[in-house]
Amino acid sequence: MINTKEIYKALEQVMDPEIPVLNVLDLGMITSVVVGDDENIEVRMIPTFAACPAVGFIQGNIKSVLEKELNRPVTVTLDKEIIWNSNRLSEEAKEKLRNFGLAAPQRHNGDGYVEIMLQTPCPHCNSTNTYLRSPFGSTLCRAMHYCKDCGNMFEQFKPVE
Amino acid sequence: MQTNPLQQAITYLLTKMADDALILGHRNSEWTGLGPIMEEDIAFSSMAQDKIGHALGLYSILHETYHAPDPDQYAFLREEKDYLCCHLVELPIGEYDFSLMRHFLFDHADALRYEFMEKSSLEALRPLSKKLKGEIKYHTLHANAWLTQLCSAGDESYARMQSALDYCFPLALGMFERREEMEDRLMDEKIYPGEEQLKEAWLERIYPILVKSSLNLPDPVNTSPINGGRHGYHTQHLQPLLNEMSAVFRLDPTAKW
Numbered sequence: 001m002i003n004t005k006e007i008y009k010a011l012e013q014v015m016d017p018e019i020p021v022l023n024v025l026d027l028g029m030i031t032s033v034v035v036g037d038d039e040n041i042e043v044r045m046i047p048t049f050a051a052c053p054a055v056g057f058i059q060g061n062i063k064s065v066l067e068k069e070l071n072r073p074v075t076v077t078l079d080k081e082i083i084w085n086s087n088r089l090s091e092e093a094k095e096k097l098r099n100f101g102l103a104a105p106q107r108h109n110g111d112g113y114v115e116i117m118l119q120t121p122c123p124h125c126n127s128t129n130t131y132l133r134s135p136f137g138s139t140l141c142r143a144m145h146y147c148k149d150c151g152n153m154f155e156q157f158k159p160v161e
Numbered sequence: 162m163q164t165n166p167l168q169q170a171i172t173y174l175l176t177k178m179a180d181d182a183l184i185l186g187h188r189n190s191e192w193t194g195l196g197p198i199m200e201e202d203i204a205f206s207s208m209a210q211d212k213i214g215h216a217l218g219l220y221s222i223l224h225e226t227y228h229a230p231d232p233d234q235y236a237f238l239r240e241e242k243d244y245l246c247c248h249l250v251e252l253p254i255g256e257y258d259f260s261l262m263r264h265f266l267f268d269h270a271d272a273l274r275y276e277f278m279e280k281s282s283l284e285a286l287r288p289l290s291k292k293l294k295g296e297i298k299y300h301t302l303h304a305n306a307w308l309t310q311l312c313s314a315g316d317e318s319y320a321r322m323q324s325a326l327d328y329c330f331p332l333a334l335g336m337f338e339r340r341e342e343m344e345d346r347l348m349d350e351k352i353y354p355g356e357e358q359l360k361e362a363w364l365e366r367i368y369p370i371l372v373k374s375s376l377n378l379p380d381p382v383n384t385s386p387i388n389g390g391r392h393g394y395h396t397q398h399l400q401p402l403l404n405e406m407s408a409v410f411r412l413d414p415t416a417k418w
Contacts, residue, residue: 050292051214083292114302134200135299136207143299144200161295 002070007033007041010069014061017054018139019157021100024058028088031079039072044079049140049160086159098123103145103156110161120156122147130154164228170346171283172227174353177245177391178274179219181336183236184399185250185267186212187406189260197257201307208264208300215296218289226285237407238414241400247390249332251399258318261311262325265304265370266333270363272297277359282351305370312374323376330379334360334386 011033014024024030024045032044043062047055059076066074086105089097094104103123106116117135119128127149134144135158143158164172189209196202220232229235249267254260275297278290311318337356347353364381371378389395 049211049214050218050289050296051210051212053210081288083288085295134204135303136200136204138203140207140210144203158299161298 014065021096026093031082041074043076046079046084048084105157105159108159125150170343173343175219179216180244180246182212183216184246191254237410242393247335248396251396258321258325262329268300269366273362277354309374331387335388338388338391
């Protein structure tokens with residue numbers, strides 16, 4: 001019987017195509033992993049944004065990486081009951097984001113985003129003397145900010161409830 | 162798709178919401194490459210992508226639970242009269258003031274719809290509504306920021322926003338066009354609060370932002386709504402848009418993408 005730990009270990013290799021330093025576990029995209037009686041593996045996942053164009057691609061990557069690593073049939077289905085939100089990102093994931101040059105999402109409590117997005121720390125110089133330039137950026141999950149101290153524009157993985 | 166009356170009403174509700182998102186999504190995408198500044202080009206393109214994703218979410222529920230065709234076929238292969246979008250979303254993008262005002266008026270209504278739907282008795286709709294509600298917060302945040310800034314940016318920009326509001330308001334009231342036989346069933350089942358309640362909540366939601374922007378809201382009681390869309394009657398602008406957006410899909414509807 002295959003151990004689910006091995007499956008999780010293999011999932012660490014499946015990276016997000018738009019933020020290549022984060023894997024699907026860092027992003028909190030995996031909602032369950034089940035090994036059936038026939039030793040087949042079923043992975044359930046959720047997209048970050050409803051319109052994320054990479055969902056099908058990530059689904060395919062999970063399947064091919066796990067099948068290659070574990071040598072048994074894998075099905076990957078979309079979990080309709082659980083909704084992704086940015087608090088699902090692990091602390092480790094946020095650290096990886098900052099090292100990649102992207103500000104991490106603030107923890108939110110389901111209220112508006114305006115207040116928490118003011119003074120987002122700059123990933124280049126750590127200053128909080130920054131302002132939200134636009135709530136939209138180069139991918140659906142990013143917002144754009146400007147740092148008044150180091151004079152750089154920077155992007156943030158934005159908080160979503 | 163011959164089903165019982167309640168299923169017909171649910172299909173009507175999800176179709177009109179999804180069609181609004183699909184058509185406005187396509188309109189917003191027409192700003193790609195043309196935005197007045199780069200951030201706005203990106204913002205309208207991102208909102209376009211969001212809207213089309215929202216439409217897909219709703220069409221998928223229709224397909225999986227209510228016997229509608231596959232989402233792509235449903236989105237691209239219907240006849241014009243079978244679309245239920247309101248006239249507000251059909252109009253070409255025009256000038257930036259019009260597109261911004263349409264976005265402001267539409268997205269506040271859209272946000273409210275999903276806030277209500279999150280508590281709907283229709284279970285299939287609740288998780289999606291919660292998700293979309295969170296995403297649309299960025300749309301209203303964006304609209305509010307630009308509206309208030311442009312209204313305090315000088316006489317010309319203020320005047321243009323006021324005239325955009327005057328022009329859009331009767332069209333925006335058309336978002337709340339009622340189809341009683343459908344609505345009554347949905348309200349009886351507590352699936353949906355009804356357009357009248359949504360409209361009241363919307364007016365309350367937009368009013369403080371308009372006040373902050375010093376804009377005058379036209380009198381909602383004495384303004385005739387521009388209706389028709391929810392009954393399948395559309396502006397001259399819809400059919401050319403449908404032709405364009407489905408042109409590639411129609412080349413081979415069975416193609417795998």
